[in-house]
Amino acid sequence: MKIEELREHLCGRYPDLCPLFSLEFGDGILVVDAGKLHEAASDLRDLGFDLLGWCTAVDRGAHFEMVYRLRSRTMQVGMFLKCDVPREDARIASLTDLWPSADWHEREVYDLFGIRFDGHPNLRRIFLPEDWPGHPLRKDYRDERMIRRPDYI
Amino acid sequence: MALVDRLGKSLESAPLLLTSVDALVDWSLGHSLWAMPMGTACCAMELIAASFSKFDFDRHGTFPRPDPRHVDVMIIAGTVTRKMQPAVKRLYEQMPDPKFVVAMGNCAVSGGIFFYDSYSVVRGVDEFLPVDVYISGCPPRPESLQDGVLRLRELVRTRSIDPDKRYPKDLLLPKPSDRRRGEKAPGEGEGARGEKAPGEREGGDAA
Numbered sequence: 001m002k003i004e005e006l007r008e009h010l011c012g013r014y015p016d017l018c019p020l021f022s023l024e025f026g027d028g029i030l031v032v033d034a035g036k037l038h039e040a041a042s043d044l045r046d047l048g049f050d051l052l053g054w055c056t057a058v059d060r061g062a063h064f065e066m067v068y069r070l071r072s073r074t075m076q077v078g079m080f081l082k083c084d085v086p087r088e089d090a091r092i093a094s095l096t097d098l099w100p101s102a103d104w105h106e107r108e109v110y111d112l113f114g115i116r117f118d119g120h121p122n123l124r125r126i127f128l129p130e131d132w133p134g135h136p137l138r139k140d141y142r143d144e145r146m147i148r149r150p151d152y153i
Numbered sequence: 154m155a156l157v158d159r160l161g162k163s164l165e166s167a168p169l170l171l172t173s174v175d176a177l178v179d180w181s182l183g184h185s186l187w188a189m190p191m192g193t194a195c196c197a198m199e200l201i202a203a204s205f206s207k208f209d210f211d212r213h214g215t216f217p218r219p220d221p222r223h224v225d226v227m228i229i230a231g232t233v234t235r236k237m238q239p240a241v242k243r244l245y246e247q248m249p250d251p252k253f254v255v256a257m258g259n260c261a262v263s264g265g266i267f268f269y270d271s272y273s274v275v276r277g278v279d280e281f282l283p284v285d286v287y288i289s290g291c292p293p294r295p296e297s298l299q300d301g302v303l304r305l306r307e308l309v310r311t312r313s314i315d316p317d318k319r320y321p322k323d324l325l326l327p328k329p330s331d332r333r334r335g336e337k338a339p340g341e342g343e344g345a346r347g348e349k350a351p352g353e354r355e356g357g358d359a360a
């Protein structure tokens with residue numbers, strides 16, 4: 001299936017998601033509000049997206065952006081699901097009940113960005129030791145052991 | 154080791170005997186340095202390659218044992234993260250004396266490419282372990298590792314079972330003026346060209 005067909009398919013079935021869908025770099029991107037994420041995700045799963053490849057976060061300064069990569073094995077097409085998360089008290093609905101593969105990826109995002117996932121069954125750090133202070137992939141993370149790279153390299 | 158320590162103390166008054174026992178102990182230890190393969194990152198591939206047929210580590214008496222209680226030397230091959238650090242330390246503490254540490258690869262020596270701007274990498278295992286031999290390279294060739302273990306064997310020869318004693322030994326690396334393997338000494342005729350001494354191989358790039 002082509003991305004254009006996917007757009008038609010999506011608009012036919014879920015008209016309210018249609019204006020949020022865009023095409024960038026040959027890939028479909030759906031940007032939703034944080035409150036609507038779980039609903040939109042379960043719609044997409046019902047549409048045929050049975051695989052969550054990965055999810056990650058981007059630090060945009062003022063806010064975080066969650067990115068989910070979805071794939072459909074029946075339609076042979078992939079797309080991105082994106083959603084902005086506020087920086088203060090960053091929390092968002094967990095998608096582990098829709099795709100169990102979200103479990104460890106969300107733990108990773110929690111570990112490195114500090115975004116909390118409501119409804120996650122086991123939200124603990126996955127890479128770093130339990131007592132690690134802070135979340136290192138945040139742009140404002142500071143660590144006294146870290147050595148900044150000098151400019152001349 | 155406590156028994157050997159006591160033996161060392163009681164042999165102190167008999168220097169000739171002490172020297173002979175030391176020679177025996179160091180010979181047997183130096184030629185069977187069993188290794189703990191502490192492969193934590195990509196350098197472990199070279200560590201694995203070193204003990205397989207092409208490089209054949211076993212002929213030096215060094216072969217990997219996955220149990221810290223059986224080994225003499227811990228080869229730390231790869232990046233040690235702050236999360237891995239307590240585990241490495243704990244495995245080191247389980248090794249029986251005398252024990253040695255080889256830091257293999259730039260990551261284990263100094264943090265390597267993760268030296269700057271890294272929040273999670275230990276900058277060199279000598280932050281928390283006493284390292285005996287450092288091997289640079291990213292990753293080092295298996296020959297370098299074998300060379301490092303041969304250097305460790307020289308280090309073993311300086312040891313005595315008397316804990317306060319050390320034998321003076323020149324531990325220097327080969328000098329640029331030294332004759333290389335396969336190179337003819339000045340004055341050797343052209344007639345020997347192309348012929349190699351039996352058992353001699355092409356020179357490795359372990360330098």
Ligand code: SF4
Pocket residue numbers: 194195196197230231232257258259260261265266290291292293
């Ligand atoms: S020194 Fe290079 S090859 Fe070895 S662990 Fe570090 S990055 Fe990997």
